[in-house]
Amino acid sequence: MDNSVHLALVVLGPIIFIGVTFIGLRMFSYWRSFVFRWSRYRPSPPVSSADLIAMDVPFVKIQVTTRGSAGSTEVIIRGINTVMELAKEARGFYSSFLSIEVVTESAAQAWPLRQAFKDSPLAVDVLVVPDDYLPPNGTRLKARGLHYAVEHRRNSWNRKPGRTFILHYDEESVMVPAELRKLIACLAATDKKILEGPIYYPLDYMRSSALCRAMEANRPIVCYECRHVMENGTPFHLHGSNLVVDEELENEIGWDIGCLDGEPFIAEDYVFGMKAFSKFGKEVFGWHGCVMLEQPPFSVRSAFKQRHRWVFGVLQGMAAMSSNPHFVMLPWKTRAGLLWGTRYRLSTFALGSLVGVLCMAVMPVFIVQSIRAMLEGGPAPMAGPEGIWLSVVGIMWIGSIFVGAWHNLADSDLSPAERAAEMARAVLLAPIAGLIESSAALHAVIDWARGKRHVHWVPTPKTKEADLESTRRSN
């Protein structure tokens, strides 16, 4: 028995060590940004409405793009209500430059939205994408709606007489007034044309399953690295919400991204970022650092599908960019850096499931042998510098859950004891939650490698009821 355990450790130990190192180096990139550049992460000081009135503020259009599926109307109204809270601070001032546009695929959604905001301080325009609308390149899914809005703007729809930014919201996005004020102040001063900020996930937090909450705790630490890549102008992962784009640039690029092998793109944000980089270079990218709030998926099934969609979408985007005429004109080193950088990120995400399973299998033996070696003497596995490296990776991994849970809970209405319990729960569930989400990534990579190309745009359900209904339908 002892011999077989020893043999297993001898064989699996180095494999796990290599896998952990591969993933640990990726973690190191966002921890470097967290530890050494945290002061650049949230650069804007608090701003009041009076401060803004004294500035030369640009026009800002908040655009919510939705498929109009069940539950989306409620969460869109929630997000717009928070913008209205800001507008009430100085109605005349905010209505002079701030407006809201909802682009929906559902004609039925237009009426309740118009009714909800008919007497509100800000104009809310609802644009319904006709069923038969098809952009010139045959773009479908979310990019179809985004391009429909671009075509309208190119034809002077809601045109403003000056520099205009579009702040992209997902259906459930919320920005509290303090963050919106900071964002407007940042946009008044910036010369960048594509900016992003962090996203945390406190909304409807406790209605989501505990495993989903633990999975969402993995996400905010990545925002620190997002800051780094946006300031460096290498768009490894542009996300479609909390994305601010100069209207002129968005009109020029458009969202008519076409299809790949006859299948639509599901990561239109990644493709948009790569197109912008290929055409305008890294100087257009920037970081505004103002927080957007969103919500976790309600069920593990929804979270799994969401992660699968991200990875599959990026694989689609990379394949498409390889044949993009602007992209192939870039220097070889730049192209290789972008493509291999993205491949490395995806492979660490997918590899997490294999390394996680092996770690769980070996961990009990590893712990027992290590403690026995310390108490009784004798050899111990990973007893040299490699043990220190493993613990450093452990610190980075569990630390990222801790940081993510902290940020997600900071804006939730939980008591200190509940908040501490939630953070501990996220750490406790981290091995299982990490395994589930990296399995989704691995599943997407395997699907892609097997030649699967068919995709659906099924947005993550935005209410518990819609999530249950979606699960019932698929069963």
Added chain:
Amino acid sequence: MENSVVVGGDGTVLITAPATLATPARKANVKARIECLVLAVGAFLIAAAYIVVPLATALYFMIHTFFLAVSLGVAVIIEVALAIIVIVQRTER
């Protein structure tokens, strides 16, 4: 106790006035504290498995004192956690 401002689940700003705890609320409070304690112990065990054990083992084979190696391992976790908390708090505003 002062009133506190929180952002509610619907994204609106709420002002919550603390009230004197009635018996069911007290029970819920005690239950939350016990749950918090149990979860904290569980989280510490996970951190011990993935951080303290490999670190303490590596340190033990350098300094050859079990108690010192484990103490240093635990101290490192606490130090790192405090450093992370300081940075996170500074990026909250």
